[in-house]
Structure formats: structure tokens, C-alpha cells
Amino acid sequence: MKMKKNLIALCLSAGLLTAAPGVSVADVNIVPQNTTAAPSIPTSALSQLHWTPADQSKTESISLASAGQRLNVAGISGPVAAWSVPANIGELTLTLTSEVSKQTSVFAPNVLILDQNLAPAAYFPSSFFTYQAPGVMSADRLEGVMRLTPALGQQKIYVLVFTTEKDLQQTTQLMDPAKSYAKGAGNAVPDIPDPIARHTTDGMLKLKVKTNSGSSVLVGPLFGSSGPGPVTVGNTAAPATAYSAPVAAPAAAAATPAPAVKSEPMLNDTESFYNRAIKEAIAKGDVDKALKLLNEAERLGSTSARSTFISSVKGKG
Structure with a gap:
């Protein structure tokens, strides 16, 4: 997947075969x-x-x-x-x-x-x-x-x-x-x-x-960028349980906030596991899976999953 400066919400691209006569x-x-x-x-x-x-x-x-x-x-x-x-x-x-x-x-x-x-x-x-x-x-x-x-x-x-x-x-x-x-x-x-x-x-x-099996254009800035927020289809924050009903998102939503982090630090082996899984998901173009891993890791107390996610996405640009 081609990933340039942008992160989820609604990913959109035209896959047009040929241009219509008279259409520029x-x-x-x-x-x-x-x-x-x-x-x-x-x-x-x-x-x-x-x-x-x-x-x-x-x-x-x-x-x-x-x-x-x-x-x-x-x-x-x-x-x-x-x-x-x-x-x-x-x-x-x-x-x-x-x-x-x-x-x-x-x-x-x-x-x-x-x-x-x-x-x-x-x-x-x-x-x-x-x-x-x-x-x-x-x-x-x-x-x-x-x-x-x-x-x-x-x-x-x-x-x-x-x-x-x-x-x-x-x-x-x-x-x-x-x-x-x-x-x-x-x-x-x-x-x-x-x-x-x-x-x-x-x-x-x-x-x-x-x-999708091919590439798509990701719309919306990466976490921490200074550009305008993404246009979303629903709420970009991961729910507590998979795919529960979301709250309507604003037209220009802010970047996904970090979930509450546990006071108890994550074990090094667990931290490494999540960081490796996030990198592998991004390498395969599976942003949806990487986001789930990010949110899950931070709920478990990870302090490096978010920076791993961002650097992996930028590395795919």
C-alpha cells in the first residue's frame, strides 16, 4: 500500500480505466x-x-x-x-x-x-x-x-x-x-x-x-502533524469491544487520542512483541490491524507502540 503523509479515516482513490471523450x-x-x-x-x-x-x-x-x-x-x-x-x-x-x-x-x-x-x-x-x-x-x-x-x-x-x-x-x-x-x-x-x-x-x-487487494490513497494527516484533521467515516477511536456502535465524528476530526495507559509498565518482551507486530502490519499495508495493535498495546501499558506506528507509516511513504 502506498502511504504518503496521511492516516485513516476514509481512504479514497479513483480506479478509472479510461477517460471519457471530452472529459479532461x-x-x-x-x-x-x-x-x-x-x-x-x-x-x-x-x-x-x-x-x-x-x-x-x-x-x-x-x-x-x-x-x-x-x-x-x-x-x-x-x-x-x-x-x-x-x-x-x-x-x-x-x-x-x-x-x-x-x-x-x-x-x-x-x-x-x-x-x-x-x-x-x-x-x-x-x-x-x-x-x-x-x-x-x-x-x-x-x-x-x-x-x-x-x-x-x-x-x-x-x-x-x-x-x-x-x-x-x-x-x-x-x-x-x-x-x-x-x-x-x-x-x-x-x-x-x-x-x-x-x-x-x-x-x-x-x-x-x-x-481491497491493491493500493489506496490514505486521506488525513499522520498523528502529530500540523495539517488539518482527517475527514472520517465514523469515529476513528478504537472501541473497547470490537466494532461497537460509535459516536458520530465531526467533519474535521482530531487525531486518535492515546488510550488510557496502565500504571503498571509493560514487560519488555511484550513491548517488543507489539512493536514487531505493528511494523509487520504496516509493511503489509494493513493499517487497520496496526491501529488495533497500537490501541491494544497502549491499553496494556506500552510507551513505545505509538512512536513505532508513526515511524513505520512514515517509512512507507
């Missing part, structure tokens, strides 16, 4: 934590939605025309999709796909990630979801890959998908099937116009959830 790099180089750009949605309205559990073992699909839900909030047009995702299984990779219909239309998705308390934590606007040409097993689609690391202590996070009036005024340029075939076969690409897909309020969405 700046358009997809977004800052997901800027939730102020998303529509303001009252918690009471969010709590009335039915959040469909997303299963890791399969791809979740929804036809917005028949199964979409209504959310009467300014800035959102048409039906929405709402999923809940397990937040106690470590880092997550969410792949959202919006398929182009046979009528040459497509739903331009925006995604708002909410923490366990339904507080906004990250926003991926429609420009994040770029056009992907059809392949052997896939159709024309808009697609984006979101990598997230929920803060410790949460059972679920929530994924809200919607489109906006601005999106409905735009279109997506597709690739003509003949061009796609020629590229795949290594032949000369014919000089023919590409079809244009209009944006609509209905469409077919697919969500795939899996645990």
Missing part, C-alpha cells in the same frame, strides 16, 4: 471529501430510505425505472439507489456501473458516501464515472471505482446514488461498435461518427463490493 483530467481529479458540493439532504429523509444490503459474493443490480426510490430534495432529479455496505471487513473497493440502454441513453451517477450515522463523508460527482467502451463481456457504460476504508467501530456505511438536473442537460459520447471491434482486432479504425447517449433519470446500475 481535471474533471476526474476530484477531492471526494468535499461533501459541500453534494446536495444537502436531511438525515430524516435519509433514514426513510430502504437501504439494500450489498453482498460481497455477488454484483448488486437495480433498474431505477422499476425499483428506484424517491428522495424529494433540491438538487436531486428522479429516482435514487440506496445500498448499505458492511464496514467491519476492512478496506473496501466499490465498483459502480451505469449501463447504456438500447435506446442510447444512460444514467449519469453521483455517489454520496455516508457514515454509520448517515453523515456525509465523501462525494463522487458524475464526472468521476467515465465512459468505458464495450468489451467481450461488457456493454457501453459509465463506471468508477471507489476505494474506502471505514474508520474503526462501524458496522455499516451507506451508498446513495442519484443524478442531478445539470447531468440531465448533458450527454455522453460513445464509441461506434465498428470502431470498438476494429480496435480489439488490431485493424484500422474506421472514420465514422460516434453515437451520443442522452442522460436520463432511469437506467441500470450495478454495484460490486469487495475487500
Whole structure:
């Protein structure tokens, strides 16, 4: 895992395959934590939605025309999709796909990630979801890959998908099937116009959830840094028992405070064991495990686990 100057809360990165025609790099180089750009949605309205559990073992699909839900909030047009995702299984990779219909239309998705308390934590606007040409097993689609690391202590996070009036005024340029075939076969690409897909309020969405196996971008400063606090999805402090319900975190949370240290000092062998385990977890990119070890060590009286954690993270930068 690539680790630069930052430490947990919500880890986010774009895993985009190709840029959409007419979309600049700046358009997809977004800052997901800027939730102020998303529509303001009252918690009471969010709590009335039915959040469909997303299963890791399969791809979740929804036809917005028949199964979409209504959310009467300014800035959102048409039906929405709402999923809940397990937040106690470590880092997550969410792949959202919006398929182009046979009528040459497509739903331009925006995604708002909410923490366990339904507080906004990250926003991926429609420009994040770029056009992907059809392949052997896939159709024309808009697609984006979101990598997230929920803060410790949460059972679920929530994924809200919607489109906006601005999106409905735009279109997506597709690739003509003949061009796609020629590229795949290594032949000369014919000089023919590409079809244009209009944006609509209905469409077919697919969500795939899996645990991360690759790198992700860690958002938020390291312990002891002078930069602004991290944007969190829930409380970053480790609970007394694994994954108990957390208290809602502020938008800019302070670094995780050190747990109360026992008055009795830790034995040297035990101290060495925890420091070695923390280093090994960081080396493998498992920040979640390293944090658990840090908190456990300090509860047992460690005085060096925190400095070991920080130096190990900096060493991975």
C-alpha cells in the first residue's frame, strides 16, 4: 500500500480505466471529501430510505425505472439507489456501473458516501464515472471505482446514488461498435461518427463490493502533524469491544487520542512483541490491524507502540 503523509479515516482513490471523450483530467481529479458540493439532504429523509444490503459474493443490480426510490430534495432529479455496505471487513473497493440502454441513453451517477450515522463523508460527482467502451463481456457504460476504508467501530456505511438536473442537460459520447471491434482486432479504425447517449433519470446500475487487494490513497494527516484533521467515516477511536456502535465524528476530526495507559509498565518482551507486530502490519499495508495493535498495546501499558506506528507509516511513504 502506498502511504504518503496521511492516516485513516476514509481512504479514497479513483480506479478509472479510461477517460471519457471530452472529459479532461481535471474533471476526474476530484477531492471526494468535499461533501459541500453534494446536495444537502436531511438525515430524516435519509433514514426513510430502504437501504439494500450489498453482498460481497455477488454484483448488486437495480433498474431505477422499476425499483428506484424517491428522495424529494433540491438538487436531486428522479429516482435514487440506496445500498448499505458492511464496514467491519476492512478496506473496501466499490465498483459502480451505469449501463447504456438500447435506446442510447444512460444514467449519469453521483455517489454520496455516508457514515454509520448517515453523515456525509465523501462525494463522487458524475464526472468521476467515465465512459468505458464495450468489451467481450461488457456493454457501453459509465463506471468508477471507489476505494474506502471505514474508520474503526462501524458496522455499516451507506451508498446513495442519484443524478442531478445539470447531468440531465448533458450527454455522453460513445464509441461506434465498428470502431470498438476494429480496435480489439488490431485493424484500422474506421472514420465514422460516434453515437451520443442522452442522460436520463432511469437506467441500470450495478454495484460490486469487495475487500481491497491493491493500493489506496490514505486521506488525513499522520498523528502529530500540523495539517488539518482527517475527514472520517465514523469515529476513528478504537472501541473497547470490537466494532461497537460509535459516536458520530465531526467533519474535521482530531487525531486518535492515546488510550488510557496502565500504571503498571509493560514487560519488555511484550513491548517488543507489539512493536514487531505493528511494523509487520504496516509493511503489509494493513493499517487497520496496526491501529488495533497500537490501541491494544497502549491499553496494556506500552510507551513505545505509538512512536513505532508513526515511524513505520512514515517509512512507507
